Amino acid sequence: xxxxxxxxxxxDDPAQMEPLLPGEHxxxxxxxxxxxxxxxxxxxxGKGSPADLRQLLRAMNSYYSNKIEGQHTLPFEIExxxxxxxxxxxxxxxxxxxxxxxxxxxxxxxAGWSGWxxxxxxxxxxxxxxxxxxxxxxxxxxxxxxxxxVLVPGALRDRDVGVGVHAAPAHAAIGAMxxxxxxxxxxxxxxxxxxxxxxxxxxxxxxxHPFRDGNGRxxxxxxxxxLGALGLTNGLWSPLRGFARSHEAYYARLAAADEPRxxxxxxxxxxxxxxxxxxxxxxxxxxxDQVRFMTGLLDMAGMKxxxxxxxxxxxxxVRQGVRSESLRALHYLLLTxxxxxxxxxxxxxxxxxxxxxxxxxxxxxxxxLATDSPHGKLRxxxxxxxxxxxxxxxxxxAEAGA
Numbered sequence: 276x277x278x279x280x281x282x283x284x285x286x287d288d289p290a291q292m293e294p295l296l297p298g299e300h301x302x303x304x305x306x307x308x309x310x311x312x313x314x315x316x317x318x319x320x321g322k323g324s325p326a327d328l329r330q331l332l333r334a335m336n337s338y339y340s341n342k343i344e345g346q347h348t349l350p351f352e353i354e355x356x357x358x359x360x361x362x363x364x365x366x367x368x369x370x371x372x373x374x375x376x377x378x379x380x381x382x383x384x385x386a387g388w389s390g391w392x393x394x395x396x397x398x399x400x401x402x403x404x405x406x407x408x409x410x411x412x413x414x415x416x417x418x419x420x421x422x423x424x425v426l427v428p429g430a431l432r433d434r435d436v437g438v439g440v441h442a443a444p445a446h447a448a449i450g451a452m453x454x455x456x457x458x459x460x461x462x463x464x465x466x467x468x469x470x471x472x473x474x475x476x477x478x479x480x481x482x483x484h485p486f487r488d489g490n491g492r493x494x495x496x497x498x499x500x501x502l503g504a505l506g507l508t509n510g511l512w513s514p515l516r517g518f519a520r521s522h523e524a525y526y527a528r529l530a531a532a533d534e535p536r537x538x539x540x541x542x543x544x545x546x547x548x549x550x551x552x553x554x555x556x557x558x559x560x561x562x563x564d565q566v567r568f569m570t571g572l573l574d575m576a577g578m579k580x581x582x583x584x585x586x587x588x589x590x591x592x593v594r595q596g597v598r599s600e601s602l603r604a605l606h607y608l609l610l611t612x613x614x615x616x617x618x619x620x621x622x623x624x625x626x627x628x629x630x631x632x633x634x635x636x637x638x639x640x641x642x643x644l645a646t647d648s649p650h651g652k653l654r655x656x657x658x659x660x661x662x663x664x665x666x667x668x669x670x671x672x673a674e675a676g677a
Contacts, residue, residue, distance in 0.1 A: 286444035289455035292479055293544030296459070296472060297552050305552070308559040309467035313507065316566045320509035322573050323612045325655045327645050329385075329510045330378075331662075335670045337377035339519035340495050341370070348374055350673035354659055369417050376412035380496060383408055388504040396504050397461025399453035403429045405500070406486055406493050426488050436484070443484035452483045465505070473501045474558035475551060478532045482546075502562070512569045517561035528554045572666045579606050585664035589641060596637030600624055605643065605655060614652035620644075 297305065334353050341347040348370040352362060356371035384405070388396070395401055407429030410418055418426040432446045444452055456479055463472040480494045499513050518525045531550040542548025582605050589597035604623035608615065615623075621631035635653070638644040642658030657665060663674040 286442065287448045289448070289452045291444070291545040292452060292455065292482065293546065294542050294548050294551060295456070295479060295544075296463070296475055297548055297555070298542065301548070301552060302468070302471065305471045305555055305559065306467045308556065308563070309470035312470060312559055312563045312566065313467060315563065315570065316502075316507040316512070319511060319566050319570050319573070320506060322511070322570075323575075324511055324573055325609060325612070325657050327654065327657045328666075331657050331659070331670075332510065332513070333378040333381045334374070334659075335673070336381060336499070336513050336515040337374045338670070338672070340377060340492055340515050341374060342519050343495075343522050343525065344491060346370055346373060349676055350659055350670065351676045353378075372413055372417055376409055377492065377496075379412055380405065380409045381499065384496060384500045385503060385510050388500055391504060393461050393504075396501060397457040399450065399457055401500075402453060402480065402485060402493060402497060403431070405496050406489055409492060409496070410489060420488060426486075430487075431485050432487050434487075436487075438484055444482075449483060449485050453485060456480060456483065469505060470502075470507075470559070471555055473498060473505075474555040474562075476501070477558065478529055478551065478554050481529060482533060511573070512562075512565045514558065514562050514565060517565050521561065524557060528557050568669075572669060575610065578609055578665070581664050582606055582609070585643070585661050588664065589643070593641070595641060596633060597641055597643065598626075598634055598637075600626060601634060601638060601643070605638075608644075608653070608655040612655075614654045616652055617650070620653045 296302075334350070334357075338347055338350060338353060348356075348367060352367065352371055353374045355361070356375050361368040361371050391401075410426060410428035415425050418428075420426055431449050432443075435446055436443050456476065460472045460476040460479075463469050477494050477498045480497060481490055484490050486493065495515050495518065499508075499515065502508050502514070503510065528550070532547065532554045534547045534550055535545060536542055536547050537549070542551075579602070583599070583602050586597060586599045586602055586605075589595070590599050601624060603625070604620055607623055608620075617635060621628070621635065624631045624634055626634060635644065638656075639646065639653075641660075642656045643661060644653045645656035646653050659670075659673045659676075662670055667674070
């Protein structure tokens with residue numbers, strides 16, 4: 276990015292990030308939004324879901340986060356990469372590796388968020404750790420920057436840069452700015468105000484621009500972490516899908532919140548309070564939309580019919596050995612969220628041993644059953660090609676490519 280050294284003195288003090296939150300007299304509508312989100316997200320987080328759905332959601336989140344950056348790969352290419360099948364095209368293979376790295380970092384975040392304290396979640400070290408975890412998974416060749424040097428995972432920016440039409444804060448001030456960012460947002464009381472703070476923090480972290488590259492990805496992953504640490508997602512939804520599906524609004528509102536205060540009626544800080552409120556409003560509405568969408572998809576009342584439609588398609592169109600007699604056994608796995616021994620699953624099929632064994636093989640081949648080992652227990656599978664039946668419109672790009 277072109278350097279704009281004459282502008283950097285403007286942003287060399289943490290106070291120039293203010294306001295980090297809107298003034299108290301302007302919080303009421305945001306707190307109402309946050310209340311609705313907290314109530315509905317909490318209800319969704321308690322719902323059961325197939326274990327393998329979370330893996331698919333990580334793939335989807337990775338796809339959408341990288342799409343925002345113009346670095347996405349096709350859904351089926353992500354699925355291929357999960358089987359260690361990479362494109363011969365060097366750039367596509369690089370993007371496949373980036374997609375898997377995002378998925379693995381998201382998994383690590385979800386594994387840790389219940390055990391991390393608020394101080395850890397909102398620390399500068401956590402921000403650096405997310406960057407480290409993500410980019411250390413990539414070979415050096417995948418981390419070469421436009422200037423020719425290699426991005427160092429977890430390393431804070433060591434030079435001044437321009438971001439779009441704005442100058443990023445001076446690199447010497449990044450440490451102090453991250454400390455201020457963490458202390459304010461991490462110090463907010465839990466509940467509705469903490470949710471408002473999470474939305475605000477996404478912009479302010481992107482505004483600090485702490486790394487040479489990967490700032491947007493890290494900000495989105497941190498927002499995913501902060502929402503999950505509050506117990507609002509259980510890995511079942513993320514704003515990343517919404518950000519990508521409204522990417523023009525995402526970028527426009529981020530850019531607007533970069534702007535300096537527009538007169539005496541626009542808050543008391545250096546940056547525009549009005550634009551920060553618009554950004555928070557956008558994020559909270561987007562999150563609530565994602566929660567409501569996923570709540571509808573995970574309504575188990577209609578799942579038996581959706582499984583039946585999938586099996587009918589498999590039997591009559593795909594014709595790779597899947598039979599409609601699998602409905603009862605698959606529906607049982609879904610409802611109980613359990614794993615069954617192969618003998619138990621075969622008994623539910625109501626077929627003879629030879630046909631039951633062939634049916635398990637066919638279901639595994641098509642991903643409609645999942646297992647962790649050649650002779651391991653069986654669980655409900657959620658392959659990309661079944662999305663249009665099981666969870667329609669969740670990931671339209673994957674449905675189109677199936």
